[in-house]
Amino acid sequence: LTGSKTISLEDVKSATNDFSNERVIGSGASGKIYKGELTLFKNSIPVAVKRLHRADSYGEGAFLKEVVKLSSYAHENIITLRGFCEERNEKIILLDYAINKSLDMHLSNSSLTWGLRLKISIGAAKGLNHIHSFEEDQKTVHGDIKSGNILLDHDWKAAISDFIVSKSQGTLGYLDPQYSLIGATKESDVYSFGVVLFELLSGRLAIEKVEKYSHPTLREIIDGGDEVKEKKVVFLAWLAARCFEEKKQRALIIDDIKEKTDLRSVDIVSEVAYKCLQKDQEKRPTMALVIQELEKAFSIH
Template sequence: MSFLGEFDHLKIKLQDVKLATDDFGRTKLIGRGGFGQVYKGELSLPNGRKMVAFKRLDRRLGQGNPEFYKEIMMLSKYKHENLVSLMHYCIEDDEMILVYEYASRGSLDRYIGDANLTWSQRLKICVGVARALNFLHDPTETHQRLIHRDIKSSNILLDDKWTPKVSDFGLSKAGPANQLHTYVFSNAVGTPGYCDPLYFETGFLSKESDVYSFGVVLFELMCGKMCFEYQNGRLTQILVNNWRKCYEENRLDEIVFRDIKKQMQSDSLSTFSRVAYRCINKSREERPTMAEVVKELEIALEQQVSFVVKSLNLFINELKRRHNIYIYIYIYRRFIRILKRKQI
């Protein structure tokens, strides 16, 4: 394709891809999605060898050339610390492969029900994703507004520091940068449970559709459950309406993830749940902008961190009062290690 000329510097040979992935060997397979299978492998780059992820197009799954080219163009144009980085691509023989930075912890959906992912970590992940979406939705002189159209926990990747990276832009839609609102008419695409019902019913897409999908992810992290349930390989239930109803009837306690409930500072949970509920409002006009979501989530994170620090200080003061200096030193060192790992 002639329009890919400006991206020639990103092109690599199929031989290099096969060498890095052991010819797409099973031991290198790390995931599957609507685009195709994903492999990991090391590439020799100017600054040394680096682990990367290879996404191999499988046309039998429904996506094809348009999604492939869109991914290249979008990720080359939109740069943000919470967006996955496109490093290379390969078009050779019948293969079309995208090469991304490697997210060592995989996708967020793997950790939704894992109590080892703390409430503080969940808040930080949410703040990062919200900032990325705000960047896409708030056009500047250098880029158009971009509506992702498929925000879900499996499209949020995590690196070794738990930094979230929004991925999979094959279904995204761009809109003009000089308008307050962007409405695009298109065939509804997305994933059941996450897809904005209004978009699904009418075909009218707006940035509020991404807000809805992100709200579903917020509820997943708060409830410790995916938004859908499957039995025998078939979708049996979508939980979003039940989550919305529980919030409206002040029954949030029934759905909050019990395994991490004790970690949640009440104000932090209240702030978080309130903005999550607004995101999944049935009315687009009632949903917040991503700028508002970022602000509210940052407040929820600040409330949680303040609570953790205050609780630890009270505990240390009690130890000091009892003159138990050895336990005090142990707790202090452990606290410093936690801070370094950014887990509060």
């Protein structure tokens, strides 16, 4: 079964119990995602069925073109496209089902060891680098890198999702400050990936309420920030940058990781994450360089 295989609407409805609310496993700006069971050659395989909103926003032939493009990006760290449906004004894509769902659901999980966090970050970085280095279209970017779009299989292998077809405008907390001026670029993807790395280091989401932060050093930085007082939430990218400026970056790291890990490994990851967040896009590393640093961190962890 290839990514450009057509699945009938009848089969999609059968796979999702007629788009039952009980089957919904995710929802975003681009559409709802359902868990489905697709029968192929007498075998039943689990799939994630993404039913796109704004189905009529695609011009004649545009959706098929996007699907064919997506299937051409095959890589072990990009979620596999299993098929699509374009019927009765419906636009639906069928993807591999990730049994461990998305990374954002596991960030604070203490059983997600430093080794696993590194494995996930390296896999996601390789998937994003594949997108950025695709020879047939040098301008291709993801546009919405976040922990919610990094899916995990039974062995915690990372795969990037929500690519191309979603037409996303990015997500608050992960957005490059330059995004409103120049839109999605490879460098803005790198910025977003830096935020994900800090999520993995800190066990926190990109945006959290102020009261969730109790660490005295972090509270001191937060309480001194005018941005936080007004909004009552903390942007992790802002906090990470403040921590680096005050040379207090280790205060961000999960205690369990600090106690059980070679801190040189942690420092390598936090340094490259900070470089990803540089305001000047030209000072940010490429994803190929990010992979090098993450693999170096993995080799000594």
